[in-house]
Amino acid sequence: MIVSTWSYGKASNDAALKILLNGGSILDAVEQGIRVTESDTSNRSVGLSGKPNAAGVVQLDACIMSGPGHKAGSVAALEGIRHPISAARRVMEKTPHVMLVGEGARMFALPEGLESVEVNSRGLYGAWQEQRAAQRLRSVRQKPANHDTIALLALGADGNIAGGCSTSGLAGKLPGRVGDSPIIGSGLYVDNEVGAAGATGVGENVMRYCGSFMVVEFMRRGLHPEEACLGTIRRIARVDPKGLDLSTNFVALDKRGRYGAAGTDQRFQYSVTTQGSSWVPANPAMGKLSTGFPK
Numbered sequence: 380m381i382v383s384t385w386s387y388g389k390a391s392n393d394a395a396l397k398i399l400l401n402g403g404s405i406l407d408a409v410e411q412g413i414r415v416t417e418s419d420t421s422n423r424s425v426g427l428s429g430k431p432n433a434a435g436v437v438q439l440d441a442c443i444m445s446g447p448g449h450k451a452g453s454v455a456a457l458e459g460i461r462h463p464i465s466a467a468r469r470v471m472e473k474t475p476h477v478m479l480v481g482e483g484a485r486m487f488a489l490p491e492g493l494e495s496v497e498v499n500s501r502g503l504y505g506a507w508q509e510q511r512a513a514q515r516l517r518s519v520r521q522k523p524a525n526h527d528t529i530a531l532l533a534l535g536a537d538g539n540i541a542g543g544c545s546t547s548g549l550a551g552k553l554p555g556r557v558g559d560s561p562i563i564g565s566g567l568y569v570d571n572e573v574g575a576a577g578a579t580g581v582g583e584n585v586m587r588y589c590g591s592f593m594v595v596e597f598m599r600r601g602l603h604p605e606e607a608c609l610g611t612i613r614r615i616a617r618v619d620p621k622g623l624d625l626s627t628n629f630v631a632l633d634k635r636g637r638y639g640a641a642g643t644d645q646r647f648q649y650s651v652t653t654q655g656s657s658w659v660p661a662n663p664a665m666g667k668l669s670t671g672f673p674k
Contacts, residue, residue, distance in 0.1 A: 380533070380534040380632055380636050380638060380651075380652075380653055381395050381396055381408070381412070381531065381532070381533045381534075381651070381652040381653075382531075382532050382630050382631075382632050382638045382640070382649060382650065382651050382652075383412070383529060383530060383531040383532070383577075383630065383649065383650050384527070384528060384529060384530045384531075384577060384578075384579040384628065384630055384640075384647075384649055384650075385527055385529070385579065385647075385648055385649065385650070386648045386650060386659045387416060387419065387422060387527075387529070387650075388416070388529055388531060388649065388650035389650040389652070389657055389658070389659055390415050390416070390419075391412040391413055391415045391416050391529060391531055391650075392412060392531070392650050392651070392652035392657055393652060393657055394411055394412045394414075394415045395408035395409060395411065395412030395531065395533055395652070396408070396652050396653075396654065396657070398411050398412070399533075399535065399536075400654070405445075405533050405535040405539055405540070405541040406443070406445055406468065406541050408533050408535075408541075409443060409464075409531055409533050409541045409542060409543040410443065410464055410465060410468050410543065412531050412533075412543075413441075413464040413529055413531055413543045413544075413545050414462050414464060414465065416529040416545065417461065417462050417463070417464060417529075417545055418461070418462075422527075423547075423550075424527035424528065424546060424547055425527065425528065425529050425545055425546055425547060426439070426461070426462075426545070426547060427439070427459075427461060427496055427547075428547075429546070429547020429548070429550075430547065430550030430551070431550070431551075432548070432550075432551065432552045432553065432554050432556065433551050433552065433553055433554060434554045436458060436554065437458065437547055438455075438456045438457065438458055438547070438548060438552075438554070438555075438556075439454070439456075439457045439458070439460065439463040439545070439546070439547055439548075440453075440454065440455045440456070440457070440463065440545070440546050440547075440548055440557055440558060440560045440561040440566075441453070441454055441457075441463035441464045441466065441467045441543070441544060441545040441546070441560065441561055442454075442467050442478075442543065442544050442560065442561040442562070442563060442566065442567050443464060443467045443468045443471060443541070443542070443543040443544075443567075444471075444541065444542050444543070444563060444567055444568070444569040444575075445471070445541050445569070446539050446540035446541055446569050446570065446571030446575070447539050447571055449569075449570075449571070450471050450472075451471055451477050451563045451569075452467045452468055452469065452470035452471025452472065452474075452476075452477060452478075453467050453470060453477055453478040453479075453561040453562070453563065454466045454467050454470060454478070454479050454480065454484040454488070454561060455478065455479075455480045455481070455484065455557040455561045456480050456481045456484070456554075456555055456556075456557060457480075457481070457484045457485055457488070458481075458482075458485055459485065459495050459496055459497070460484075460485060460488045460489075460493050460494070460495060460496070461493070461494040461495075461496050462493060462494065463545055464543050464545045465493055466479075466484060466487070466488040466491070466493055467543070467561070469487070469488070469491050469493075470484075470487070473491070474487070477563065478561065480557070481555070527546075527579060528544060528545070528546040528560050528566065528578070528579040528580075529544065529545050529546070529579075530542065530543070530544040530560075530566065530567060530577025530578060530579055530630060531543050531544075531577070532569075532575040532576070532577055532630065532631070532632050534575075534632055534634070534636060538634065539571060540569050540570075540571050540574065540575050540632075540634070541569060541575075542567050542568075542569045542575045542577055543567065544560045544561070544566045544567040544577055544578075545560065546558065546560040546566075548560075548582075549581070549582070557582075558581075558582020558583065558585075558586065559578055559582035559583075559585035559586040559590065559591075560578075560582060562586050564589045564591060564592035565578065565582070565585050565586040565589055565590055565591060565592070566578050566582065566585065566586075566591060567591055568591035568592045568594070568595050569595075570595050570599070571634075572599075572634065573595055573598050573599045573633060573634060574595055574598045574604065574631060574632055574633035574634055575591075575595065575631065575632055576590075576591040576592075576594035576595050576598075576604075576607070576608070576629055576630065576631040577591060577629070577630050577631075578590050578591050578627070578628065578629050579628050579642075579647075580625070580626040580627045580628045580642070580643070580644060580647075581625065581626040581627065584615070584619070584621070584625045584626060584627045585627055588611075588614070588615045588619075590611055590615065590627065590629065591629065593611045593614065594607045594608055594610075594611045594629050594631050595607075595631070597610045597611060598631065598633050603633075603637055603639060604631035604632055604633050604637050604638050604639035604640075605631075605638075605639025605640065605641060605663070606639070607631055607639070608629040608630070608631055608639055608640055608641035608642075608663075609641045609667055609668060611629060612625070612627060612629070612641055612642070612643060612668060613668065615627065616643075616668070623643050623668055624643070625643045626643060626644055627642065627643050628640070628641070628642025628643065628644055628647040629641060629642065630649045638651060639663065640660075640663035641663055641667070641668065642663065643668065645662070646662075647662065647663065648660075648662060648663075649663060
């Protein structure tokens with residue numbers, strides 16, 4: 380069972396499944412699946428094609444987590460490395476640390492042989508600024524575009540679980556800003572006894588509540604993954620001044636192979652892949668959010 384955020388996650392799921400069917404490990408599947416989205420030049424929220432920060436630089440965040448051994452690795456504010464998910468895995472497997480950031484993360488990634496890419500960040504930033512200016516001239520009133528992230532969760536045939544998350548962060552963010560995606564327990568959390576959860580949306584609204592950890596803890600109580608995602612959003616909305624205007628979305632799967640998702644963004648989608656099929660379900664569990672706020 381493989382689940383991931385957004386419809387573009389389907390291509391990542393399919394790549395991950397192929398790895399598993401060819402005898403690869405569950406970590407190989409997570410890493411290679413997410414690399415598909417990181418390499419997609421049409422995706423403006425993940426990888427080096429993502430929108431730059433306020434200084435015109437694309438800074439990438441990613442993490443990976445292995446259920447067996449409860450191991451994790453993470454990189455944040457990483458520049459010029461094509462596959463931050465691979466850097467995160469190497470942090471997990473080759474260092475005593477969990478997270479490396481900024482120039483330190485890049486200095487670690489380069490000797491590991493990870494591909495370094497020269498990116499015209501200034502050009503991307505200029506194009507983004509022109510687009511914003513054109514919108515203002517047209518007096519277009521609209522909410523800012525929601526930010527997307529690839530979070531991918533995999534349950535292997537042996538019952539072990541792993542997950543990963545990768546993003547380029549909010550467009551126009553302050554240099555050095557880190558969202559929820561590389562934070563264990565926020566953008567991603569894996570518990571091999573229970574299940575896993577991943578998040579997408581505005582990171583600040585997830586990381587202040589350890590959102591993915593909360594989803595997994597709800598599943599530990601016996602909730603179905605969809606109900607666990609709903610319960611987490613309701614819990615956050617109960618205390619957050621924004622209420623349900625959070626841009627917070629979750630996917631989850633449990634040890635039994637059940638899966639689910641919920642989100643506050645009406646356009647939120649997720650992807651599901653098994654050995655027999657791969658699909659993008661209808662918009663998940665939106666209408667149920669207004670009913671009940673668990674303590």
